[in-house]
Amino acid sequence: MSGTFERRLLTRDRGAGILQKLWLIPWSFVLLLCAVAAVGYVALYSAGGGPEAYAAKHAIRFGFGLVLMLGIALIDIRFVARFAWVGYLGGVALLVLVLLHGNVGKGAQRWIDIGPLQLQPSELMKIMLVLGLAAWFQRASWERIGNPLFLVPPVLMVLVPVGLILKQPNLGTGLITAMVGGAVFFAAGVRIWKFALILAGAGLAAPIAYRQLHDYQRARITTFLDPESDPLGAGYNIIQSKIALGSGGLWGKGFLQGTQGHLNFLPEKQTDFIFTMIAEEFGLVGALVVLGLLALVVLFCFAVALRCRHQFGRLLAVGLGTNFFLYVFVNVAMVTGSIPVGGVPLPLISHGGSAMLTTMLGFGLLLSVFVHRDAEFGPARE
Incomplete structure (x- = not known):
């Protein structure tokens, strides 16, 4: 009995x-994620003036x-590949459902209620899209891809969810999904x-697409080019x-000492502008440390x-890594005025249940790829 158990432990596949x-499992990576989430807890504690408003929920969601x-990391990656299409079709179905029966908030219809959870299917769809595309390309030969x-x-697998996301409307997430x-x-x-x-x-098609944008979306582009044209709007x-x-300077004003955030001049400080909150209180040095953790x-x-x-694993890891990078890049570029404001959270740091759930789901799949990186999928299809 013990010999059989030992052989099972020593067999990699x-x-x-x-x-x-x-x-x-690479536990150093798990600790890295815990460190990033801890940064989010500290920032949300400050944004809410205590743990009750945002930080406590953030800790529970991360746990x-x-x-x-x-x-998910323990699930065989070949089992994931076998049912990747189910995940993709389920994601598309949720996007259709949100357009038919979704909750409307801030002029957009992006959320659906699933029990106690308010889910934003567009967040989940990016993960499901990567799964579906990885399954399609997993054993395709170079000639077939050509x-x-x-x-x-x-x-079409990309265009369908992107079109449904743009319909909500959610331009930022739609563009990230396409990328x-x-x-x-x-x-x-x-x-x-x-x-x-x-390209x-x-x-x-850009001029035609611009004319199809909603008024507030065109206003964001105009404001990006000249923010002073509408300073109070x-x-x-x-x-x-x-x-x-x-105002944060090099070292920041100190924890709980950010004036723009605590005097409520800074909008959406717990979600879209959480990085600004960090930079004001911990300065350029603190902001660079956070960016360093996210870069790792x-x-x-x-x-x-x-x-x-x-x-399959290579494509899945590339897609998940690109998704995480784009969210970080777009959020930081947005709050620094490098691109138009677009309502994109900072992963593992911003307040939000759907973003946290889908981020951790994606990392679970990434760890499954790592654990089963030597799995055999068979020869390429001609």
């Missing part, structure tokens, strides 16, 4: 036991997400000239954010992609 898989992440007809279904899909296409080996054609077409958020960033998370994602021996 199909016979791998739960104990061995737990041993294979639940941590259990979920570790549970066939334009082979790319029609995955292109995440593009990253998976690139990692799968789609030729560069095809991306060039798409050229997007450039030509559309330009208010970014002006106050820049004031807070500048992104680097780990791509390191997993490089170490994985099967295409």
Whole structure:
């Protein structure tokens, strides 16, 4: 009996036991995520003036997400690949459901109630899209990927959810979803000239797309170019954010001492502008430390992609890493005035249940790729 148990622990692939898989989990990465979430707790404690408003919920959500992440990490990645299509179709169904029966908030219809949880399906869809595309490309040969007809279904797989997300409307998440899909296409080996054609077409269609935007979306673009044109309206958020960033200086004003945040000049300080809150209280040094922690998370994602021996895991890791990077990049660029304001949270730090749930779900899949990085998927399809 003991010999059989030992053989199971020493077998890396199909016979791998739960104990061995737990041993294979990179616990340094888990500690890194805990550190980032701790930054979020401190920032949300300050934003709410105590733990009750935001920080306590953040800690509970992260704790639940941590259990979920570790549970998913133990699931064989081939089992995940087998049911990736179910996840993708389920994500699309939720997007349709939110358009039919979703809750309306701040002029957008983006949420649905599932028991006590208010879910934003567009957040979940990015993970499901990566799963679906990875499943499509997992055993495709180089020649098959070069066939334009082979790319029609995955292109539709991207366009359908992006169109549904834009319909909500949610321009920022829609664009991020499209870029995440593009990253998976690139990692799968789609030729560069095809991306060039798409970008050229997007450039030509940009004036038409601009006219189709909602008034508040056009106002965000105008305000980005000249925030002072409407300092008390559309330009208010970014002006106050820049004031807070500048007032933090090198070392910051100190924990709970941020004037822009605590005097309520800084809007949405617990969600979209949480990075500004951190920079005001902990200064440039604190902001760079936070960015360093987030950069390490992104680097780990791509390191997993490089170490994985099967295409499904590589594409999954690239897609998940790109999604996390884009959220960090867009949020930081937004609050610093580098791009138009677009309602994108800072992952693991901003207040929000859907973002936390989907982020930890994605990291669970990433850890599953890492644990099962040597799994056999079979030869490429011609």
